[in-house]
Amino acid sequence: MATAETSPALRADAARNRERIVAAAMEVFAERGLEASTAEIAARAGVGEATLFRRFPTKEDLVTAIVQMQLEGAAEVAASCLEEDDPWRGVERFLIEMVGRASEDHGISDANKERCMASPALAGERRRVLDLTGQLVKRAQGAGVLRDDVAGQDLMFLMGAVASVGEIPFQGLREDLWRRYLGVVLDGLRPEGASKLRPGAPSRKLIENPDPV
Amino acid sequence: MATAETSPALRADAARNRERIVAAAMEVFAERGLEASTAEIAARAGVGEATLFRRFPTKEDLVTAIVQMQLEGAAEVAASCLEEDDPWRGVERFLIEMVGRASEDHGISDANKERCMASPALAGERRRVLDLTGQLVKRAQGAGVLRDDVAGQDLMFLMGAVASVGEIPFQGLREDLWRRYLGVVLDGLRPEGASKLRPGAPSRKLIENPDPV
Numbered sequence: 384m385a386t387a388e389t390s391p392a393l394r395a396d397a398a399r400n401r402e403r404i405v406a407a408a409m410e411v412f413a414e415r416g417l418e419a420s421t422a423e424i425a426a427r428a429g430v431g432e433a434t435l436f437r438r439f440p441t442k443e444d445l446v447t448a449i450v451q452m453q454l455e456g457a458a459e460v461a462a463s464c465l466e467e468d469d470p471w472r473g474v475e476r477f478l479i480e481m482v483g484r485a486s487e488d489h490g491i492s493d494a495n496k497e498r499c500m501a502s503p504a505l506a507g508e509r510r511r512v513l514d515l516t517g518q519l520v521k522r523a524q525g526a527g528v529l530r531d532d533v534a535g536q537d538l539m540f541l542m543g544a545v546a547s548v549g550e551i552p553f554q555g556l557r558e559d560l561w562r563r564y565l566g567v568v569l570d571g572l573r574p575e576g577a578s579k580l581r582p583g584a585p586s587r588k589l590i591e592n593p594d595p596v
Numbered sequence: 597m598a599t600a601e602t603s604p605a606l607r608a609d610a611a612r613n614r615e616r617i618v619a620a621a622m623e624v625f626a627e628r629g630l631e632a633s634t635a636e637i638a639a640r641a642g643v644g645e646a647t648l649f650r651r652f653p654t655k656e657d658l659v660t661a662i663v664q665m666q667l668e669g670a671a672e673v674a675a676s677c678l679e680e681d682d683p684w685r686g687v688e689r690f691l692i693e694m695v696g697r698a699s700e701d702h703g704i705s706d707a708n709k710e711r712c713m714a715s716p717a718l719a720g721e722r723r724r725v726l727d728l729t730g731q732l733v734k735r736a737q738g739a740g741v742l743r744d745d746v747a748g749q750d751l752m753f754l755m756g757a758v759a760s761v762g763e764i765p766f767q768g769l770r771e772d773l774w775r776r777y778l779g780v781v782l783d784g785l786r787p788e789g790a791s792k793l794r795p796g797a798p799s800r801k802l803i804e805n806p807d808p809v
Contacts, residue, residue, distance in 0.1 A: 571784025
């Protein structure tokens with residue numbers, strides 16, 4: 384039976400609507416925080432509030448969709464960094480681009496984002512990012528340009544650490560600060576002068592299937 | 597005129613009460629967040645609610661007192677690290693102890709703490725911490741064991757970055773994570789293999805007299 388849901392043209396239209404709503408929600412949350420009204424998000428996306436509520440019954444659904452989009456973006460960045468000729472440059476560019484993206488994402492409070500980021504529904508997206516960062520790390524270690532005691536999940540935690548420096552609510556990150564401290568972390572990831580990191584790398588499970596908060 | 601306020605015994609008593617209230621508030625906020633009741637804080641401190649309200653009319657006053665105690669603690673740690681024979685060990689121990697302390701301080705939301713941390717009333721405490729971390733840095737640089745393009749304020753920002761890793765609301769920091777990533781940062785602070793950090797060190801003013809949030 385060919386319902387509206389199965390018509391390709393309408394499906395494409397629905398997907399575009401969904402994308403517009405998620406992009407609008409990210410912008411509006413960045414400007415006003417999670418308290419922003421859904422009316423404003425719908426207006427920014429150019430859709431009716433009924434459409435918004437049908438697709439995202441709760442704000443948590445919206446935040447989860449934003450986080451999903453961010454994880455998909457992270458996978459794209461990692462895949463493109465794997466194509467850098469210089470394996471070190473691949474690791475470096477991944478971290479620079481990811482912290483840069485985090486700086487646009489300051490409207491969603493950490494606790495809310497972390498809960499959605501840990502959602503079981505996004506385990507596949509998280510696994511994909513970890514697979515790709517694992518490849519970035521192994522490639523650079525194989526070339527002898529990255530300390531040999533780190534794993535892909537370490538890049539994710541280090542990125543989060545740097546992205547927290549100089550975070551000012553609703554104003555984003557100070558680029559002069561995060562670039563500087565990412566420089567310290569990058570030097571610390573080089574094999575020259577590396578100590579032995581203790582304890583060892585955390586389990587991938589911490590990111591892929593974390594315990595519920 | 598010898599009033600209660602000027603009697604040394606009563607002044608010492610008042611100072612002890614104040615200290616007990618601040619310590620109790622830190623514990624209770626860590627357990628329940630800023631929503632914890634003042635009745636619970638007073639009970640934990642072993643004082644009446646009237647005493648608590650007289651000394652700290654608002655929760656903001658309590659948080660500011662906690663932050664002041666933390667800044668004084670940071671100055672004590674820095675001063676003791678300046679007495680390490682090994683200048684590198686001084687820098688290293690300062691960062692380890694300070695991130696460890698941050699892990700006990702998870703009940704106060706960042707935004708609230710940052711606002712109080714930036715209070716003009718605490719500029720003297722902030723200056724003292726910056727003076728001491730500046731000495732730690734210069735001493736280690738003079739011994740050739742610390743990269744020469746960092747300043748005392750960089751230690752403060754790096755400490756905050758590492759302290760944000762694996763922060764779980766009301767559960768504190770995962771020590772295995774912060775120790776590991778502090779290891780990366782410490783390696784990045786060594787002169788071996790150091791790149792040139794860009795941009796340069798941030799102004800002390802960012803910490804000493806920040807613009808109001």
